[in-house]
Amino acid sequence: MSSRRRRLGEGPGASLGEALPLERKLELYHWMRLTRTLEERLVALYRQTKVVGGLFRSLGQEADAVGSCYALEARDVMSPLIRNMGAMLVKGATPVEILKQYMARGDSPTRGRELNIHFGDLGEAGKTRGFLGQISPLGDMVPVMAGVTLTFKMRGEDRVGLVYVGDGATSTGAFHEGINFAAVQKLPLVVIIENNGYAYSTPTHKQTAAKQFVDKAIGYGVYGEQVDGNDVLAVYDCTKRAVDRARAGEGVSLLEFMTFRRKGHAEHDNQSYVQPGEVEGWAADNDPIDRFVRVLVDREKVPQATLDAIDARIAQEVDAATDVAEASPLPQPLDALVGVYADPPSERPLWYREGADVSALGTERAEGWGTWDASKGAPR
Amino acid sequence: MSSRRRRLGEGPGASLGEALPLERKLELYHWMRLTRTLEERLVALYRQTKVVGGLFRSLGQEADAVGSCYALEARDVMSPLIRNMGAMLVKGATPVEILKQYMARGDSPTRGRELNIHFGDLGEAGKTRGFLGQISPLGDMVPVMAGVTLTFKMRGEDRVGLVYVGDGATSTGAFHEGINFAAVQKLPLVVIIENNGYAYSTPTHKQTAAKQFVDKAIGYGVYGEQVDGNDVLAVYDCTKRAVDRARAGEGVSLLEFMTFRRKGHAEHDNQSYVQPGEVEGWAADNDPIDRFVRVLVDREKVPQATLDAIDARIAQEVDAATDVAEASPLPQPLDALVGVYADPPSERPLWYREGADVSALGTERAEGWGTWDASKGAPR
Amino acid sequence: MPEITYLEAIREALDEEMARDPNVFLIGEDIGAFGGAFKVTDGLMAKYGEPRVIDSPISEIAIVGAAAGAAHMGMRPVVEMQFIDFMANAYDMLTNYVATARYRAFLGCPMVVRGPSGGYVRGGPFHSQNPEAGFIHTPGLKVVYPATAEDAKGLMKAAIRDDDCVLFFEHKYLYRRIKGVMPAGDHVVPIGKARTAREGTDLSIITYAATVHKSLEAAEQLHAEHGLSVEVIDLRTLAPLDDQAIFATTRKTHRVLVVHEDTRTGGIAGEITARISETCFAHLDAPVLRVTAHDIPLPYAPALEDFVLPQVQDIVTAALRLAAW
Amino acid sequence: MPEITYLEAIREALDEEMARDPNVFLIGEDIGAFGGAFKVTDGLMAKYGEPRVIDSPISEIAIVGAAAGAAHMGMRPVVEMQFIDFMANAYDMLTNYVATARYRAFLGCPMVVRGPSGGYVRGGPFHSQNPEAGFIHTPGLKVVYPATAEDAKGLMKAAIRDDDCVLFFEHKYLYRRIKGVMPAGDHVVPIGKARTAREGTDLSIITYAATVHKSLEAAEQLHAEHGLSVEVIDLRTLAPLDDQAIFATTRKTHRVLVVHEDTRTGGIAGEITARISETCFAHLDAPVLRVTAHDIPLPYAPALEDFVLPQVQDIVTAALRLAAW
Ligand SMILES: Cc1ncc(C[n+]2csc(CCOP(=O)(O)OP(=O)(O)O)c2C)c(N)n1
Ligand SMILES: Cc1ncc(C[n+]2csc(CCOP(=O)(O)OP(=O)(O)O)c2C)c(N)n1
Ligand SMILES: [Mg+2]
């Protein structure tokens, strides 16, 4: 049987999540808290109009991003979506990078070219952190990650890929073509559907007639599991199993994480379309951090002070990162001309651009600009 | 349960196909034989280089096209693929039309604009025959038929749509987006996957990792069945059930017909990639016409002479149609300029086209040219 | 009549056409109860009910294809792309299926594909595109791109009534910044006709969409500071191009500047230049010049976006050079 | 060295590059054991084995996307579109993902997307397309379209070695009709350089792909029958355009005819005309004229296809008008 699926709660045997040593569980706590704290800081900066463009929250979904990405090794590659800042942090993206990105700074990871968390660091194992920046058109990262993992397979590298899609993105042709291709090629790829109930304003029953997204696994001939996305240990458990399968050459897995988007699609969206009480219900009963705190304090007997200390450290880290980001330079207009192609390394300013300092350009390019060099990794 | 599926042979209860009265069974025989005879004539014309472009056979798949389309009512709409000439004949396309199309004649259904059986007759029930011409990019007809059937639903018309895709076409984004949309909207649409073992040279195991295509039904939340595609009565049975479901408002069905493409992708293809003996095996044991002849003669006690008479009538019909088609006019170059838009009704010839009779054009258009008029149906 | 915004004008057109013709329906992502990402369709589901306003899955191929199928059957679908950038996902369906349907199959595709387009809003590379050039190149499609609220309404009504597929680009920078008073009655602006946004005699600026406003500003400045009389032609329709208007202004001023927000290479300015060259060569006192975006995916940081996109000052600079030719 | 066909020249380039660089691999529909619909990749799976020649499902989005992912990791994928027309299905992936990768993410996409293109073969509307204009409009992509067997080989080798994505259009009419003797050694033709296919002084024809041969025929006829000396420039690369070659021939003959097989409106001729106008206005003794296909989806009946596509006689007629200006 190449396809199996499991319902919420019916875990097969001992949980790999439960079995994690306490210090690793505290790491999970750390990443979830950092995600939330950093997002809260971004909200503050957004309200101060220091964020350029929209702000996308993952409030209430931190377990899903963090727990899954935590199942990867450093050499593995992950491709996040807009609500996977937590996964990026786990993979080594820094608060400073994220803050600079959101503030469109000149020394941000994309130098002000791309939005919010659309950035990556991809390349050789050991030299790069192994995450790939998304683009906006939904579903496209699935074929691209099929290509990344195809390379692992062709080269016999012991690396696994993980790609997230939302419930909404499963409706795209790109998702379908990508997962089907990966399945046929038996690539070491884990595809995670974050079912958070909505795609923008569209509820899942307007997105698919399937009873559950994991039912798609059998149609692609891949392994499937569904899991409580707000239980960080269960998420880890489920993802780890899929990652292990991938690493063992057993091909693609399709995982469905059940969660809920507690904020609007972006900060401007007041969620008028959500049923009354739905958000409040999830916040009260099913906050992934609250749930995990209970596990840590009640079951694992972690003193509250230990968690408070982590929180305090994170608050400090985010403060410091904010200071760095706020002090960082804005992009220089002429930098817009650099790096569309490897050759020519830069465009010339259009003739009517009086004052454009053409001499600054020529065909020379600044170090690390424009072209990605595998031996150096992406510019930080 | 919105999804069910059935394996080859395990029919649920009495077969609607077996229950057909004999004269209707003889109609099925007629359409299958006409399909084969007409294709054989096309092969002869192809060898005489009277066919413009490629020739695509459905040899060994006649039951699948004919049996399924026969389950539709006259008011229903069907969208064929390249191997569904049989379905088009059932829906009222004439041998003359098909021959003229293949020979690119000026009074062919597309006036020499489109290839082979890429033509249709779509519009109001009663006024049109209800089939929609395909385009080459595979999968695209699924969304389009979703739109056609959406109209039936919006208007409360008692009409059903049927669209064919090959095993290969299931890999396209268009197929996925189209069937998913239709499923969510619960449209009266039957989607048939003709699994004939190959997409051009590509065997199905390189097309999908699923064990069977019908497994995709559950992932779309639609009703699914798999059937022996070379058993015309079983095909009818299975399709009729899906059509009845659609008509009753129960939404989309996904049917998988198991069959085999006994000729190359097109006439030029020598099928070097097929396993030795595979074609011969299907020809010897599983020819849909031979099988149905046995049913008719052995079980239904139809005298062979009755079948011979049908065959003779068809041979005559195809001969006569060939004469008409061969005598039909070639397209007039200036007709190329007519009907890209409703307004303007024609393009002007480019200035360097000396001798182009511009005066013949103007803004007047010939009757029935250029614009489809629902009250008249497509030009024949 | 009160002033309404460009966005409201589009909504008014949709509303009036839905009221007029029961075959008109809307389909797109989040356009129903939510009213669309920019609220263009706000209130229309409440007014016309669910069957006439369809919230679709995230499936641009499907919604364009379904619209085509419905259009064949006599419906008049209006498709919203949440951002026009995602039209790229339906490129095959639009260019191969929809554009050719009438010609190859005698099937009409009376449908509109509309959506927020264009930059100057810090939208970054995938929420700022101007993909019109990729479509004016496709026989069988019509393309409009209004610059005023009046035209937004009148062209939308014309687009819905057109018997062919019309791509309707709405400039999101103008959505709430531009207002107008709608002419009374059934206000329909014919597709294929340009508009003289400002009369002038010394040189012509041919443009459309957001850069109409930049060009008008530049024209004002050129007049005030340099005494130049600049004619500004707002194309409004990009396919079919209004050759008569283009040639008339060329013959009048003998100097033409084409301005567009789209990238330079392969943008529409090239086509316009070629047509002018072919037809009005003897009337030209200077080369046709182009002010466009740089050939770069649009970056989102304000300083970068402003550098890449054409600005008023660029138009002034180019116009002065042209005037001095 | 024996003569080989345009098609064999492409195969030879693929073969040599696969032998040279283990990162080069092929992906597409039916390209493996079957050798591709036109047999371009015939024998390469037998020679290099399955991992380096991948038969894909019918999934243009997936194969382009997968190629991009592999290219990021240092591979050099060569994607076959079974017909170039189906590139439309991957338009989003090509224009939004691939073209922008270096700019927005500093990720190289060294990949080639190649396939049989063009008409004159009774292929009908979906097997005859020339979609180059839709892509030269996209910053980040390179586009080549060779007319000779030598260039087919040399440009393919350059394309595979290029650090960016190159769209490689192969004219299927030329596949087996055009032959050439390959230069010895590692024959690489640089991307971005046009070729003078025929020297002349009275007027210039700027063209590429199949119409290079039609133009050469026309030039011969113009010489023989009218004593005209016609220069023919074969662009070879369409993005980036070889401005220097375009301007040089313009300054030499002062009369330019642009010929392409693609439809007229929005075709590349417009861009070329605009560049000439901007840069060489004073050198023009006549307008830049265009010979192109009619703006029509290509019909397949011979009489119709021949009418819609540019023919030798059209070029002669247009050249005579230009010469007489
Ligand atoms: C192809 C495409 N169409 C439309 C959009 C616009 N869009 C951006 S996010 C979004 C909703 C995504 O929903 P989902 O996939 O469920 O992810 P979530 O936001 O819930 O995490 C939409 C429609 C897009 N980005 N890409
Ligand atoms: C989007 C797209 N890609 C590629 C092709 C080229 N092509 C035409 S038919 C074919 C194989 C189709 O196989 P299948 O769907 O199984 O149908 P069959 O020929 O077996 O009936 C291919 C690859 C196409 N028509 N459309
Ligand atoms: Mg969601």
Ligand SMILES: [Mg+2]
């Ligand atoms: Mg098949």
